[in-house]
Amino acid sequence: MPRMHREEHRTERIGWLRAAVLGANDGIVSTASLVVGVAAASTGRSEVLVAGVAGLVAGAMSMAAGEYVSVSSQADTEQADLTRERSELATISESELDELTSIYEGRGLDPALARQVAEQLTAKDALAAHARDELGISEITTARPVQAALASAATFATGAALPLLVVLLTPDALLVYAVSITSLIFLALLGILAARAGGAPVLKAALRVTFWGALAMALTAAVGALFGTVV
């Protein structure tokens, strides 16, 4: 029993942590790329900072909006499913019991036991049993749009603040190098953190995130340098 309990908590924590790491990851990659691109066009530090701060705000807002829309449409679907289920339970409760029975049979219980389980769970909380075993809605997966929107905006902004801090602390001539190198280090550390928490291979995770970060910065630096010489 205590083992089961710990594993449950771990899964829950990974969900949260994955969302946080993804948000921070996005914030670092997009802001660092923006900063490197603008700096490579050999503009001054204040332009670089304005671009970076605008990128932070725009990115955090777009993360929040995207997350809010996607999570609330998930919540709407869940609510609609639950409403339909509730009315089915009120009107055709006998066939709903059959339905639950066949779900448990499908999972490997023999018919008599499946019936017994279905009856007992229906007696305790019919809607909860149907929500969990038929619709796949549990407490953990229940959608919370505002919470999700705030969390992804906050993690994005935190990630985005790191390269901006580096811009503030570095002399102009070293900006591009300092931002790229520190951002790759931040990305690698985030990858390692996420992998350790999830029990995944650490080196692979670190290489994966730094590769995509390096690619993004290289591309925007190239674009910045190109436009910087043309304009």
Ligand SMILES: [Zn+2]
């Ligand atoms: Zn049902």
